[in-house]
């Protein structure tokens with residue numbers, strides 16, 4: 001089977017996890033602090049707060065901005081549902097903005113229109129608390145344009161950079177553009193800690209609040225326990241963090257391999273009716289996934305194509321989710337097909353191809369040959 005993804009886990013990763021477990025110090029020790037330092041230095045930010053997963057990171061980011069019942073958070077349509085779920089879980093309402101069909105990222109023009117509409121009346125303007133663009137499949141959204149629009153109204157941007165550690169827009173890293181950036185270390189990302197997440201920020205007050213919120217509301221700056229707010233237990237364990245530090249040392253190597261493999265797919269797809277991903281000139285993606293678009297006329301057969309490829313030993317999947325059309329959001333807010341036409345098209349026709357560091361060129365050729373046969 002040519003798998004969709006295989007994490008790059010090697011002997012030194014296993015060794016550091018074994019060593020950490022053997023110390024008996026499993027939580028709240030030096031390993032988490034070391035991991036945070038490694039991520040902060042790589043991304044180029046003042047603070048990193050390691051948490052249990054990226055969903056927790058997104059949830060805490062909204063809470064740190066005091067997002068609460070009745071508020072509005074502007075968010076892309078096309079993502080893993082966690083991105084919009086956390087908005088609902090704060091009691092706020094997502095305001096969805098359609099994507100660009102070529103990059104799969106939030107469309108800055110649609111964002112500008114949406115904000116102009118919301119900010120035109122005092123009643124909605126006071127409720128808009130944040131904007132969450134997603135760096136879809138490891139390619140950054142156009143944060144130069146998005147932060148410019150957000151700054152016009154003074155609305156904070158939280159980057160959902162779950163898939164995008166190491167990605168850049170105009171030479172500037174994901175997680176440094178918004179007031180906070182949220183990362184995932186789930187096994188489908190370039191590097192992993194099993195489950196895991198992190199929040200990046202340059203803001204001292206937010207960092208302090210995030211540290212308290214992830215740890216039962218405990219003041220992070222006093223030696224005597226002081227509970228200064230209600231908080232969660234969203235902590236990362238020591239052995240996950242040790243694993244993460246070991247993985248961080250391989251990040252550049254893994255990104256280089258993923259880019260090479262993506263470019264090989266690009267060449268194999270030249271003049272093919274199946275379309276490869278589009279990369280704007282300013283963008284340096286890390287290819288968390290290599291997502292193609294099937295020709296429109298065969299999209300009704302996509303589920304069958306994925307099934308047939310599996311029988312032939314190739315694991316593929318859809319891209320990600322059309323959040324407004326998932327059962328919860330569709331039922332709660334009455335969204336329909338046609339409300340977000342670009343997301344409709346991408347959601348029904350995307351096909352993710354196998355991509356991981358050790359994938360061979362011959363295997364990529366086999367993947368493409370089988371896809372062509374099955375599509376015929």
Ligand SMILES: Cc1ncc(COP(=O)(O)O)c(C=O)c1O
Nearest residue numbers: 053054055079080082162184186
């Ligand atoms: C864009 C995006 N945001 C958030 C998440 C949630 O991340 P986690 O699984 O670490 O909670 C994911 C997970 O894949 C994701 O792709």
